[in-house]
Amino acid sequence: MQLKPLLTRLHPLHRTLASVEMDEALRIVGEAMPAAANYAIESFVPNTPVWTWRVPERYAVHEAYLAFEDGRRIVDFADNPLHIVSYSPPVDATLSWNELAPHLHYNEARPWATPWVFKYYQREWGFCLPKDIFDALPRDSRYRAVIRSEFLSDPTAGGFRVSVGVLQPEGGSTPGAPSAGEMLIASHLCHPMQANDDTAGVVTAIEIAQRLAEKPLPTGSMDVRFWFGPETIGSIVYLAHHEELIPRLKGGIFIEMTGNDSPIAWHHSRQHNHLLDRITAYVLRDSEYVERNFADFPPNDERVINGPGVNVPCISINRWPYDEYHTTDDNPDIIEEDMLQGAADIVEEIVRIYASNYIPKRTFRGPVFLSGNGLWVDWQENFALNRAVEKIMMRFEGQHSIFDIAEEVGLEYWIVREYVEKFRAKGFVEAHFIPGEAPEF
Ligand SMILES: [Zn+2]
Structure with missing residues (x-):
């Protein structure tokens, strides 16, 4: 799709x-x-x-913006959710530049872009904005910081x-x-x-x-x-x-x-x-x-x-x-x-x-009578597999997965798997599962 x-x-x-x-x-x-x-x-x-x-907890933002004191908005969550630090707690304050500045985040290398900043566990409010806007903000103004957010723990x-x-x-x-x-x-x-x-x-x-x-x-x-x-x-x-x-x-x-x-x-x-x-x-x-x-x-x-x-x-x-x-x-x-x-x-x-992938485990004794069981590989049809048949048959002792065998004999996984499946169909090998590494509980 x-x-x-x-x-x-x-x-x-x-x-x-x-x-x-x-x-x-x-x-x-x-x-x-x-x-x-x-x-x-x-x-x-x-x-x-x-x-x-x-x-x-769940996080809900009802409204969030940074504005000049006269109400003109500088950045607004409604335009882009990246404008606030993810999981910012609520704030509603009028601040001087020096009070506001530690709460502003920008990306030095991409001054036109707004960075994504998250403080899921510190719970510090903040706004994110392009460095170009940050640089242009007057240092002698006062600012309105408003984040109406909520943390919801009720299931x-x-x-x-x-x-x-x-x-x-x-x-x-x-x-x-x-x-x-x-x-x-x-x-x-x-x-x-x-x-x-x-x-x-x-x-x-x-x-x-x-x-x-x-x-x-x-x-x-x-x-x-x-x-x-x-x-x-x-x-x-x-x-x-x-x-x-x-x-x-x-x-x-x-x-x-x-x-x-x-x-x-x-x-x-x-x-x-x-x-x-x-x-x-x-x-x-x-x-x-x-x-x-x-x-x-x-x-x-x-x-x-x-x-x-x-x-x-x-x-x-x-x-x-x-x-x-x-x-x-x-x-x-x-x-x-x-x-x-x-x-x-x-x-x-x-x-x-x-x-x-699985581990083929032998049920037979002695070399398998290949031509008598439809397992013979004609060298004219697949020379590499024909050459590898004995090596494959010697690796059915439960130590090797099909992928291991393919790697060792230098053949494609799917060619070896298809061939091993023919042994399985005849009942000459059983499929053992690939072991896990996770602990038991
Ligand atoms: Zn990421």
């Missing part, structure tokens, strides 16, 4: 930790997700303890929300039967009026969900869980409320900033050389890319998913850096459809390989 129109709908909303327009954004994401994902929004009670954190006000949709492989899953587990795809929906960070990651994730609905993963693959919400605290709140899910999670991908015209950057998992890292390197082998360590800048929800006591191997995919980061210049003008789709292509392939 075309992703930029969807991004352009989400972009202008006042999307923050929890707010009316964040609810609206979660609803729009639900409209765009495939029906098969059974997309659902979950709400949590503010101030509930979650691990070492607490569930944030009837709507609570703190995240959403998930889960896509199952071909044939679904049998309730109660052993499962291959799940992959978790996360992207953050917060950041008011920011396009690339991370509305871009959100629409890229939706595209991957659409593709997995259209062409499901092979039977027996992992489920793929798509998660949307506010960054860091959102995944903490969700996982702290669903600890039973953690041992099921076999791998994660955090996606952000996928729309600008830069090469893909990938951040290793905390394990660094996990199967997921090796599959990512394999998928990117013919692309131009940047490689970074786990939690290198910009770090995000992978620190939660792959963090202490959770430890689900999680890579991060983005196209950072870009100059417009955290300013009003991060808008749909810098977003390219090809970049969004290109990121979806890469993540989709990582998911398809990681989630469909």
Whole structure:
């Protein structure tokens, strides 16, 4: 599907930790997700303890502006939600320049742009404006600072929300039967009026969900869980409320900033050389890319998913850096459809390989009678596979996944998988699941 129109709908909303327009954004994401994902929004009670954190309150802004004493407005929240520091407490004061100045924020490098500043936990009010406007404000004037904001902790006000949709492989899953587990795809929906960070990651994730609905993963693959919400605290709140899910999670991908015209950057998992890292390197082998360590800048929800006591191997995919980061210049003008789709292509392939990979375990003794079982590979049809057959058959001892075998024999994953599936169809190998790294609860 075309992703930029969807991004352009989400972009202008006042999307923050929890707010009316964040609810609206979660609803729009639900409209765009495939029906098969059974997309659902979950709400949590503010101030509930979650691990070492607490569930944030909702934030409502009824009116906010900075004005001259005569009432002429300098910046207004109604024009752009970036004009106030996110989660500013209320203020209604007339101030001298010296009193006001510590509450003003601008971006030195982009003097025409308004920066995005958040103080979710410090609770200090502030206004954000272009440096050009800041410089022009008379130092001998008095100013009116008005923010009519409210923090809502009453659960009837709507609570703190995240959403998930889960896509199952071909044939679904049998309730109660052993499962291959799940992959978790996360992207953050917060950041008011920011396009690339991370509305871009959100629409890229939706595209991957659409593709997995259209062409499901092979039977027996992992489920793929798509998660949307506010960054860091959102995944903490969700996982702290669903600890039973953690041992099921076999791998994660955090996606952000996928729309600008830069090469893909990938951040290793905390394990660094996990199967997921090796599959990512394999998928990117013919692309131009940047490689970074786990939690290198910009770090995000992978620190939660792959963090202490959770430890689900999680890579991060983005196209950072870009100059417009955290300013009003991060808008749909810098977003390219090809970049969004290109990121979806890469993540989709990582998911398809990681989630469909398994450990083939031998049930036979002696070399398999290939031609007698329809397993012979004609060298004229596939010379490389013909040469690799013996090596593949020697690696069915339960030590190697299909991806490991493909890597060792130097063949494409899908060619080896298709061939191993023929052994499985004959009952010569059993499929064992890829083990998780997360602790049991
Ligand atoms: Zn950001």
